[in-house]
Amino acid sequence: xxxxxxxxxxxxxxxxxxxxxxxxxxxxxxxxxxxxxxxxxxxxxxxxxxxxxxxxxxxxxxxxxxxxxxxxxxxxxxxxxxxxxxxxxxxxxxxxxxxxxxxxxxxxxxxxxxxxxxxxxxxxxxxxxxxxxxxxxxxxxxxxxxxxxxxxxxxxxxxxxxxxxxxxxxxxxxxxxxxxxxxxxxxxxxxxxxxxxxxxxxxxxxxxxxxxxxxxxxxxxxxxxxxxxxxxxxxxxxxxxxxxxxxxxxxxxxxxxxxxxxxxxxxxxxxxxxxxxxxxxxxxxxxxxxxxxxxxx
Amino acid sequence: xxxxxxxxxxxxxxxxxxxxxxxxxxxxxxxxxxxxxxxxxxxxxxxxxxxxxxxxxxxxxxxxxxxxxxxxxxxxxxxxxxxxxxxxxxxxxxxxxxxxxxxxxxxxxxxxxxxxxxxxxxxxxxxxxxxxxxxxxxxxxxxxxxxxxxxxxxxxxxxxxxxxxxxxxxxxxxxxxxxxxxxxxxxxxxxxxxxxxxxxxxxxxxxxxxxxxxxxxxxxxxxxxxxxxxxxxxxxxxxxxxxxxxxxxxxxxxxxxxxxxxxxxxxxxxxxxxxxxxxxxxxxxxxxxxxxxxxxxxxxxxxxxxxxxxxxxxxxxxxxxxxxxxxxxxxxxxxxxxxxxxxxxxxxxxxxxxxxxxxxxxxxxxx
Numbered sequence: 129x130x131x132x133x134x135x136x137x138x139x140x141x142x143x144x145x146x147x148x149x150x151x152x153x154x155x156x157x158x159x160x161x162x163x164x165x166x167x168x169x170x171x172x173x174x175x176x177x178x179x180x181x182x183x184x185x186x187x188x189x190x191x192x193x194x195x196x197x198x199x200x201x202x203x204x205x206x207x208x209x210x211x212x213x214x215x216x217x218x219x220x221x222x223x224x225x226x227x228x229x230x231x232x233x234x235x236x237x238x239x240x241x242x243x244x245x246x247x248x249x250x251x252x253x254x255x256x257x258x259x260x261x262x263x264x265x266x267x268x269x270x271x272x273x274x275x276x277x278x279x280x281x282x283x284x285x286x287x288x289x290x291x292x293x294x295x296x297x298x299x300x301x302x303x304x305x306x307x308x309x310x311x312x313x314x315x316x317x318x319x320x321x322x323x324x325x326x327x328x329x330x331x332x333x334x335x336x337x338x339x340x341x342x343x344x345x346x347x348x349x350x351x352x353x354x355x356x357x358x359x360x361x362x363x364x365x366x367x368x369x370x371x372x373x374x375x376x377x378x379x380x381x382x383x384x385x386x387x388x389x390x391x392x393x394x395x396x397x398x399x400x401x402x403x404x405x406x407x408x409x410x411x412x413x414x415x416x417x418x419x420x421x422x423x424x425x
Numbered sequence: 426x427x428x429x430x431x432x433x434x435x436x437x438x439x440x441x442x443x444x445x446x447x448x449x450x451x452x453x454x455x456x457x458x459x460x461x462x463x464x465x466x467x468x469x470x471x472x473x474x475x476x477x478x479x480x481x482x483x484x485x486x487x488x489x490x491x492x493x494x495x496x497x498x499x500x501x502x503x504x505x506x507x508x509x510x511x512x513x514x515x516x517x518x519x520x521x522x523x524x525x526x527x528x529x530x531x532x533x534x535x536x537x538x539x540x541x542x543x544x545x546x547x548x549x550x551x552x553x554x555x556x557x558x559x560x561x562x563x564x565x566x567x568x569x570x571x572x573x574x575x576x577x578x579x580x581x582x583x584x585x586x587x588x589x590x591x592x593x594x595x596x597x598x599x600x601x602x603x604x605x606x607x608x609x610x611x612x613x614x615x616x617x618x619x620x621x622x623x624x625x626x627x628x629x630x631x632x633x634x635x636x637x638x639x640x641x642x643x644x645x646x647x648x649x650x651x652x653x654x655x656x657x658x659x660x661x662x663x664x665x666x667x668x669x670x671x672x673x674x675x676x677x678x679x680x681x682x683x684x685x686x687x688x689x690x691x692x693x694x695x696x697x698x699x700x701x702x703x704x705x706x707x708x709x710x711x712x713x714x715x716x717x718x719x720x721x722x723x724x725x726x727x728x729x730x731x732x733x734x735x736x737x738x739x740x741x742x743x744x745x746x747x748x749x750x751x752x753x754x755x756x757x758x759x760x761x762x763x764x765x766x767x768x769x770x771x772x773x774x775x776x777x778x779x780x781x782x783x784x785x786x787x788x789x790x791x792x
Contacts, residue, residue, distance in 0.1 A: 321477045322510035326524040326571065327498040336523070340514035 169397035176391040188398035198399065201382040208292055208378060209357045215297040216353055217346065220304025228312045245302045253366025256295040285375035288368045292376055295363050304349045311342035344421045351414040355407055379403060428453040428611050429474065429579060434483035436469055443469040445635035451613055456605050458626025459615040466635040467615035471581045475502045488578065503577035507584040509568040511556035517567055518552040524575045542574045562593045582614035586621060601625055619659050631655055653706050653788040656781060662711050662743055665753045669707035671699050680707050680782055684749030687726040687775065692782040695791045704785035711743065711754040713776040723774035732769045735762065
């Protein structure tokens, strides 16, 4: 026994020993379940029953891909992604244009504007849930001050979609702003001056000088935010929980439902891997543009 | 008739005074050089003329109109930036076409004029490429082409040769003169290099600390410098300036240095007004000092100097001399200079008709 301890704590083994706990955790909590769930997606299995898994082949993949509910959830997700990302790009761009100029308290205001990005999803979700709350929520109170009636924003399908889109855009517009701002400040002043001497109008100067510098970064922001918003779960789960009905149930929330409310473990695994595949495709697109931009610069 | 005149231009950036009353007038069709060391205000002057910068005080008149506060776009002025400022995302064709497109020129006309300009500047083979792939010389020609393509009434060039290597610089100097002759355009160019100013400029404005010190033809600046500063800025190698004192009779003044005495120069009359013993600089160009040949009578005040360095520059040689504690430079043709080596004592004389005298306190020329 003594020999074993000596062998284990010898100086040459110190490094591996120190990172071992982290690696073991990572393996047990992440890599093993990942592999296991991949395996399960090819078997009939319910996590809530004691029946042993039986082989199913591609049955669940076929089932998921032909399931009309999955396509409906995909459409809901696409709608929220499109609205939210567009809003983030517009607001982020506008903020970047504003912060490119110098004005008093610029640094302090910039810091405030960046705060939402640093908050946790849960904090943002809870915050917006309270904000939209019909009786005490700030939004409803402000609305009833003018109309005399409380506002139950999350009760209608479009109201709920907007509720999620606004929360997500509030959180992530600063991210887009940071990227665009980096592009804006990289435009050399002399190009603006040259364009002015060449008699370009303000708008022309923007489209021919400013925009080319921002274009690449804007594309990266678009891809990055699309990937992230595609996976949106926390905010939706907390604010609407997919409601009213299933009108804001995004694909990530649906996977959660299938896995942990209906306990269709195999089916949810198969769906998860299809989603993973989509994200990998988008990520590769993202990496391709990062690389292309690196070569240009 | 002067097409551009600038009066009392002042501009500060915070505590830094960039322009401190710049006055200049440029004639139509003239190639005007704005010569000055770095940070003397050349670039700010050009930027104020084209309108990117607004002056704190003063006036810019262009073609008889006050354009001091006019929009940049309203002025018929083009500028070539020191950095070239090419649009990196546009092809070279689009760079050249840019100013035309802003003015709503028709597509055929754009194609024709860009083609013409590219032809003139030998850029035709590069038109499809991006400026980033062009060589330094090509980039500079693109910048010039972009300025020329809309045929501006006035072309401003900000240190157009500074970013080029030495060989290209010589070629481009000739190129500019050719362009100026062919297009008959009014050009103002800024340069820190007196050789560029002397070789290209029809007239030169010498700028220092935000003020024009002297304006004139290269010859005027060289032979009749207004003060010691102008004399030392123009001409290479630099003028010899020796501490001297006013001596001689009241009616026949002489200039005395520790090792020679000169009289009857072009300054003789004016020097009469200065009291005996006034502190002066005695100035003469390195090619106005000559060795005295065997049996030759010196053509001016003479003295003996010791050679302590020779700088051969091909067909001419610069000899660094020392006399009475002062250092002098002498320029000789190579075949004449080979006779002298370091350590030799050489009898020399100065061509008194080409000498200058400056008051030491103000630097003002006495003539």
